[in-house]
Amino acid sequence: MPLRTDQNWRHGAVMLDSQHTRFALWAPDAQSVSVEFENGPAQALQPEQDGWFVLDAECGAGTRYRYNVALDAQNNLIVPDPASRAQAGDVHGYSMVVDQAGYQWQNTEWQGRPWHEAVIYELHVGALGGYQGVEQRLQHLVDTGITAIELMPIAQFPGDRNWGYDGVLPYAAQSSYGTPDQLKHLIDTAHGLGLAVILDVVYNHFGPDGNYLGAYASHFFRSDKKTPWGDAIDFRRREVHDFFIDNTMMWLQDYRFDGLRFDAVHAIEDPTFLEDLAKHVREVIPADRHVWLTLENEFNEAGRMDQGYDAQWNDDGHNTLHVLLTGETDAYYTDFAEKPTQKLARLLGEGFVYQGESTRHGHARGEPSGHLSPTSFVLFLQNHDQIGNRAFGERLVQLSPPPALQAATALLLLSPMIPLMFMGDEWGASEPFLFFTDFHDELADAVREGRRGEFKDFAAFKDPAKREQIPDPNALKTFEASRPGFDALLLDTDKGQDHRNWLALYKTLLDIRRTELFPRLHGASALGVKVLGDKAVSARWKLGDGSELRIDLNLGTEAVDTDDYAAYRVLHQSHAKSAELSPSATLNPYTAIVSLKLSDVVEEQDEQ
Template structure:
């Protein structure tokens, strides 16, 4: 596997050989920079053009170091490959070749095979502990695990979106070698591994770039987290592109999910990142690039990115399943069935349509294949951004949830599960951090005030019951119990559906096109797709408590029914909380003129 060269990987401490390291820091607002080694050596870095400070020196792997800025401030390396502890501790020189890979020929998996399982490494106990789940997930039918962000953050507990050292795997989860071992082991089980990366901001604690590299930010543009990152600066672009390439080339991740790219102001950065990834990864490898993007930019999915998380589909389904219409669900309150139909037929719900505040959102997406959209019933956001972190099975009728799960796992869109879905885990997934002092109080109160617009928490006294993100118990309560027989029926239900997907859907996915979706009644739709082999996949779904008229497809083979009653296919009525999944073979060619019969 090729590694970047010194010329193309400028940031950080890069080993030249077994005994020597090059230190490079972009610090255009500093006068003097030195590297302070753990043996109390202080070595001045030499100023270079364009704000760089560089030094080649004798320094083996494992050496701990910090940078000293103008003799006033000691800081970690912003491109630290590992931390000896928290963000305030020493950075560590890492040998990228130290780990001995066992599955060197792993090529990845085609995107159409993706069944993604999102998980949080911390609540599962770290890199080594996650390995204990891999065999079970592969047997279930999962083909990829997606790790929530790993970039070093302040403290030991965090969702990961407050990271401040993007190159360093979180030290409380394990070492770089342990992360590589997790990925290597996953590949041995046939599992791809995706990493969620945050390129739209740095966390509020432990980021010192404003002191010596103000060029990382632009004060004329702001995001919800502060000044926007200035991707107009070549050094800034390279910092993040090199980070993406490090995860893909050195750690051999199979893909990246870019968080909230709508908060990235530069319109060309994402296209350049995708182009560089495609250029610098081996052509035979399957490398997946996906995004979260409130702007629903369909054009981005034609510029090197494979798919987008489809929040529109989730939101419409959530309103139909729970009846909740608070906050952002208000956009789906009036016509959720029609919006779900549009999602299944065209991808996005909002494709330039006006939102409640009168602004247009999104781009036309009906020309994209269904596999350009990642569908989910819940994820870390949709559970954790609830005040109490309840899971969907605690909010909706069991039969309705089973019907929606069949839609998720058997539609041509790419399905994503969140850890614990397959067991209907009772444990919540709450928002947790480990901030201290004034910041801890601000985060706690900010979290509670987020729910002032929800009817259940309009009373300030009710908001006091929302768990404190900094309380250790909030984190401990979010550990899912993923073993045992308490929910084996749900586990078997997922296994059954994923076996059908692997056998009947995945081989037909390449070349699939939507064929239209019909609204049958409130909460009820009939969706059709022309699969790559010419067959027709049909999903008839009723998420309401009222039966609706249903016209069965002649000659169709029933792949799945919930409730499991095959006679439902021919009764002409779609029962409450029901789903029928059927497949009609391709019409054979006429033996003489080649026309369809």
Template sequence: MSDNTGFSALHGAQWLGNQRSRFSLWAPDATHVSVVLDERIHPLHPVAEGWFSAELACLPGTPYRFRVDDEYEVPDPASRAQSGDVHDDSLVIDHASYAWRTQGWHGRPWHECVLYEVHAGLLGGFRGIEDRLPALVELGVTALELMPLNDFPGERNWGYDGVLPFAPDSSYGTPDELKHLIDSAHRLGLMVFVDVVYNHFGPDGNYLGRYAKGFFRHDIQTPWGDAIDFRRRAVRDFFLQNAFMWLRDYRVDGLRLDAVHAISEKDFLVELAQQVRSEFGGERHVHLVLENEHNDAGLLEVGFDAQWNDDGHNVLHALLTGEREAYYSDFVDHATDKLAVCLSEGFIYQGQPNRRGETRGQPSAHLPPTSFVLFLQNHDQTGNRAFGERLIALADPDALRAATTLLLLSPMIPLLFMGEEWGSREPFLFFTDHHDELADAVRDGRRNEFADFEVFADETKRERIPDPNAERTFQASRPDFARYSKDAEHAAWNDFYRQLLALRHGRIVPYLPGCRPLGADVLADSAVSARWRLGDGRVLSIEVNLSAAPCALSGERHATPLFISRNDALLDYRQGRLSPRVAVVNLEDHHE
């Protein structure tokens, strides 16, 4: 049961105007709490249900920290910005002070999304990303997805070790610089999504357990330790207010919720979606996307737009690379049949047992194709490899072009990972900036993750895995866009992506509302044919062969397909054969 007593407060420091700010901390295990301003101690008043609060004279930009029971001082867990790193003073922020330049922006509908995932640090922070925006618009991207921005310890991190979820990390830029990035994106017609982490806090800089033990529940463990206790109203409000901050104060267009399978109270997710829809429903387009290993299709019927389709990635990766270890082993057997299920029904696992004998997933065939975000690469699937190899280093290039055609012209919502559109070969490695014993634990833990892989069974081979804490690991992961644009091979990949996205926006996107699958058939090993009826009644079909052998086609062939991933395969196609490593896309002009 939730401890919802009706009392609610805004976490953190709220600028009230007239040189006043209100400071509030939920500290149910504390006897008394003060706020330290300019080295002067100001007591907060106990209010109710573990809350301490007071209104004080204080201007935006003022550094502060909380003093608990006169024993220790901590940053604000709901800090809107930090003066330095996660252990330093928090800053009072006036979110209303930014002068937005883009007026009348209402976002874009979900079916127009082409997502592009980026890591802010690798692209030079908020200003560096802003410099890339025109190129993304020219490519055909419509939505920028920022990996987690929440303040993390040190200068380098994926963002999933964050401990201050309201504060953009200072190494990326200031809150106003983030707003300027979002403002500029909107002026160019780009949506902006932020990846938020509501399932855990990082191991360094989280003090909540000292004065608010009830923030966590010790009876449920996640991969990161004690689960967050969403049964408590103050805890729920902490994350609800965080979501509202991104959507209201930063005007982002959507949130991607990381690993919600690690949130035990699913009704919190329902409440979040309901409140977001209630507050931002109007004319504004606001989108909510899940990462959920459990394939919980029910959440896609209660206010969430879509889920990352890991099943789709995993089966395509297995077909492209032949890799069989770890979670790919769930997708190797009958892989072609599994791909057909993915294209016609969304999830592959809809209640079947996985390699561990655990049932996974719920039926999803009733959901529209746009309920699924499809990708060939992302931060997880690339960065969680020991050496962070991009798919271009693992797959045949013609097969990769065929799979990319499927990605960008299927009715699912496509997601690209930074640099993919240029055929980037720079790895994306796992990197952090921890020190001392924690650095050793993270490095050793990272290497031990791969102990079950045959190639790393020997401990000496695991020692070759890059140290996450070394700066060179971070630097090696930077996409080199300046070099790509001068290289013919990279430029050819970029032209390929641009051509596909132009077709998507011109011939497919306008007709995605009302789209429904018509089924998918196995043509041969690693070859499938899938069909969808678009909203205007026309039929979109994609035939893809990822194998090294041709296969026969049945039925009448179109003289000129909408798109073919290899021009030299057109003659075979007209003669009823699907060449090796090719994808062919057709769009019926007549209504069936």
């Protein structure tokens, strides 16, 4: 058999036709490999060049199998397929052959949505009841004005519940959430409603339980480079490089995801992998199909936008706004405690706050980003990290004055940056989102104590007895407490009305974004930001049609002066008395005013 190519074999079990499957395992440290079937005799894979073992076998979809890897005459391992397309149960059990072409897609004409129309709703599939549970919420999201859902990682992890960042089988959709076809049905249904679907993928590490790769493919990792999770993945190896790029293409082609969010790419110890990945996607996916590629990148590498990526998560934006809304300055918020209003002005005008300056650890962070379009940044007030990495998972509705949060929400949903919200934000959910796992024995103990140890630098948890009160990640009740209670919207109480008021605000703001900003966002650029006073700024952007968008935001407790609005049409103001608009403008506390000034060309077209 010739050298491996996409035309002859790929990582894992790939059906050749309805009755035949090709098994391919890269195991350079193995002497021999056989595939063991749950029903039927084992068969030996044939050794090929560069550490590959390959077999064409007579079996079809649903076949359960695992590999018997002989390391030497005395030692062998029984392992799942590292590129398993589905697991019959947990990460340690049988893998399953999947017919990726078997699902009958209904919305075959769907080509996605342009990036500037993205309004992203991040969600945890397990907390919403699996793939079918998420599907039941789609109409609510469409009615709210959401245009895309982003699934937290679904790669198979140990146990039934996990945030998803402990996955060890990147090709297998989590079995406790449903079947591969149920995941495809969710995506198909979303497309029928006009919703794009993004998947969060983790290519920087494997979880601590169920990753056997190092035992028979030690070259998958490099001991000279360390990450917070151990030895770095060695993307310099062609087999490793292809393992993850093939995984990307599986999600985009077989499952028809509309985009991927790549987790913590600053921990990928290879300077070329991300560039190769984006280049491959852009070359293979037809140009008329919208596919979104976004990064979480602590290094604030603005140059990645020239390599085929649409945007990066703007953690600087969240951190700055969180300090302004809550006054918290513990731990990583320390980097945003000094002059937060000036930092707010910089993020609105230039994207990143840190563009090469040193952090509290003394390390330079970031690259200049002012030349980038505002749509190159994903802005959020909270996400899974920022809620879940709090000891008790509180949301901003519990931490910030409500009118201040309402004003910040207007900024989030009506700035030219791409807005992202976390499940439940749109109705002011009060349920926490806690850190949860399903580990056992010594690993469970280590995770629980490690979790509590993370908070020793926070003033509220200096006392070890206080840390003991932090919920146990492995307790089922920790997961159950993290499920948003959508039925609260139906309560005939003041609390229920408060939830409905939040939902009405989100609908109003997103309707403005759809009607006023979507047609104008492509080609937007920043014009400048003026600091009006403590916690108050006025930001302006030139939109793609030449119009000017202006957002005046005051998160402080004192009124401030701002420029008048004579030339602007007000699109939204936090409340009826957000400002005295003339003859001189005063911006009241806890308010946002969003306004638009049409260009001369647009005004002439409107008059005609």
